[in-house]
Amino acid sequence: MSLKSKTITGVFWSFTDLMANHGIQFLVQIILARLLLPEHFGIIGMILIFISVSNAIVDSGFSQALIRDQHTTQEDYSTVFYFNLFVSLAIYGILFSTANMISVFFEEPQLTTIIRVISLVLIINSLAIIQKAMLVKKVDFKTLTKISVIAVILSGGLTIFIAMSGFGVWSLVINMIALQSIQTGLLWYFNKWIPSLTFKVQSFKKYYSFGYKLLLSGLIDTLFYYSYFVIIGKMHLTNQLGYYTNAVKIKDLASFAIVSTVQRVTYPVLSSIQQEEERLTFGFKSVIKTSAFINFPLMVGLAAIAKPLFIVLFGDKWIPSVIYFQLLCFAGMFYPLLSINQNILQVKGKSNVILKMEIIKKSLLAILIVLSILLGFGIIGLIWTSVISSFVSFLINSYYTAIEIKYSSIEQIRDLLPSFIISFIMGIIVFEVGKFMDSNDLLQLICQIAIGIAIYIIVSKILRVQELDTLYQMVLPILKKIKGGVE
Template sequence: MALQQSDRETAQPAADSPGGYAAQATASVVWTVAQKWVLRITGFVTIAILARLLSPADFGVVALASSLLPLLQLLADLGFSTYLLQVPEATTRRLSTFFWYSMASGVVLAGGLVLIAPLLGMLFATPAVTPVIQGLAPVALLITLGAVPTTLLRRNLRFRSLAVQATIAGAAGQAVAVVLALLGFGVWALVWQTLIVQIVSTALAWIASRWLPSFEFSRQEFGTMVRFGAKVIGIELVALARSWAENAIVVSALGVSGLGYLNIAQRLIQIAQDLTSAALVPVSLVVFAQIRSASDRLRAGYLRAQSVSYVVVGAIMLCLAVGSPVLIPMLFGSQWHESVAPAQLLAVAGILTIGASLDQGLFYGVGRPGTWFVYAIAVEILTVAVTAAVVHWGLGAMALGFVFVAAAATVARWPLVARELDARWWTVSMPIVKTSIPIAVAAVVGFAAVAITRPLPGPVSLLLAGLAMAAFYLPLLRLTARDTSAELIGLGQRALRRILPRAPKAAL
């Protein structure tokens, strides 16, 4: 049933119950990661099929049109969903205010996209993109319609429901795309894939949330949301501007081919981050928001989460840094050898920036997006400046510049986070310090193993190098971060017990 009173709050997970925040957060991260893996794998298979049925031009036209959707989503959301995730009480007045704004903005954005599509077609010098943009216009409205139900599910740590919904929607969209492609619908197979995914996910979110809006719109609540959301959306826009500037600098100095080599290197790291640390942001934001009034619990929870993140994600980035000379040619072909060194350095930068995801969730969760906004602007400006200064020496120098920026940004975050946690900066730095020695030793062992096993087939070389690194990484980790190792084992066991059905007891 819908909440009927403005002062009623949505259901919250019980903090002190056996299924409290820790267990629910662990299961939420596992479900989010599992969802990303399933969608990546099935999506790869679907793309492999569609690539044989559609032309590169079809993919290019849809990619061009789809590039507008993230910006539309930002404008329609305005950071309101993040506000509702961290606010102490998600009252019906707040939720309804968000809903009516989202619906109105969705209608305006979808209609505006239809009207300006011909102009965009001329701007892109691609007339074929005009009907595709118009066909994708309803996605803007569908995204906004599902914003509040999805936010409620995230707020209540119902990431299992979100994972199931995303999987069902993804499978439905992929099935429709393949059928339409086989029937000769060409580019519209990809358009309908996007539409079906959004239609199904929005419908399932409404069903799962069991929420209905009231006819309330509070100007006061709207103003509060705008002031908070402006900082959140500002962070996203700054990151987008940095990406555009970075690409322009690379193309002007190294040409389009240089950008292509960098893109492959970045894509490898981004996929790894998307399947690991990216799952922490939505979960950590909710958990930190719900325990922020208890400083001891907030500090302890943050340090535990950071420690586990560095152990797990650090190992993955280490494997990419060591294995890129074998992995990139094996996955993309020998013509991409120039992407190897940048990928290795970007993996090192990825190790340094592991904590950024949780730090972002922390500042959002405690209601301090402004601090993160200022920090993000400084980091993005430094990134562009360093890129412009070193790009003429090649992609290797540029990637090394990213490592420098990552190190500086990490150190700069320690006092900011320490202030929020009422802790010392060196306490905040301990998660990465404790894992640095195991990572460094395992890296030396891994590079040596790859060099020795170079004559062997690529998969065999990677497997042997991975085993060699694990033989050193895991024992050293037990020495430098014993508590974290035990915590990781315990979290894994609890997550499995929560997600997997219990095995039936054997009959006596």
């Protein structure tokens, strides 16, 4: 299969995954937000940092190392599998033992039992890392899409049933465990791989030398990302953390959906041409410009329609989340660009540079967070540090990318500027339109979305923005595949 065909096929199934998987998650989130209280989401928000950091340690960057390696053996896979499993068991033991201390820190008695149960996802996840890496390496996103959609439907249905039965925060706990359990079971069913009874030290050293730097950079990124949850959970009421947690969740369903779709397709594809400099640079330019063309208007548009969106979908009790969500959308504009720039460094094997970047970026973010707390800016001030950090991080990532390929930071900014300007013009108009339609939230929402899409396409067409044609050329094969599947 050619590079273009492989990419289009990957994009098609990732797009299907995006629409089905994240669409279903979004519907489940809407229902849960109406059934549960902000406090329930706040309790889960308190422990997300522990689960996310632990998951990063369990993976240890080995999955990315396996995907990048073009000559992986059965011994390599088996070695990494046993390492992941051992680490997950060790971390589960640590979290089980320290659960009461965490509960005391947050002054939330329920946390002890919740942490001891929810931490089981670490062990379950460790059993799926190799299976998922093998499918990604083969660019088999068709199978991954089937697995994720089935898992989201089954776990979502179970979660809603439990929430309707009055189990409160435990419905969110069961959702995480059920989702990961079903995904793991299906990965083993569809990907017929069994580990050998072997652990090769040479294989471990080979992948560890690349993976541990990704692990450290990932840990730094995860710690700072979830530090907001810890600070808000400790310094403010639980319901405020609930408002923030739900705002983050909705923003992530949109922004990180784009990030994961682009990253998981481009990384294995770009890895396959890592020695062909011209093709690599051309592919990178196309990906980053198209990603911005999609993500910029999505994030700006969501910020513009935030209030009617939250009222229609979640109800009046979630209005305090609106301002958090709007600021988070502005921060989310640059997330795909950060990931794509980092992809190039991973493809080039520059995990040491990735680690260096994270240390620089998070040192600056730490200064901003401390200043925000000392000056008493509250939750709004904290989120503004995230907005500022996202833009500065893009400049840093693009600077280091330019060292590896012939595509400077200035060139990136110049290429992204048309999408950026058009998005904000569209966003301002959509926001102002909403002021004149304040009587019916649903009608306002529908009109704002329609006007926003129309303005963005028309202005892009008038200014002859190349990415509009690029997107059309990408979507056309997808539509043909969908039509062929229906027929």
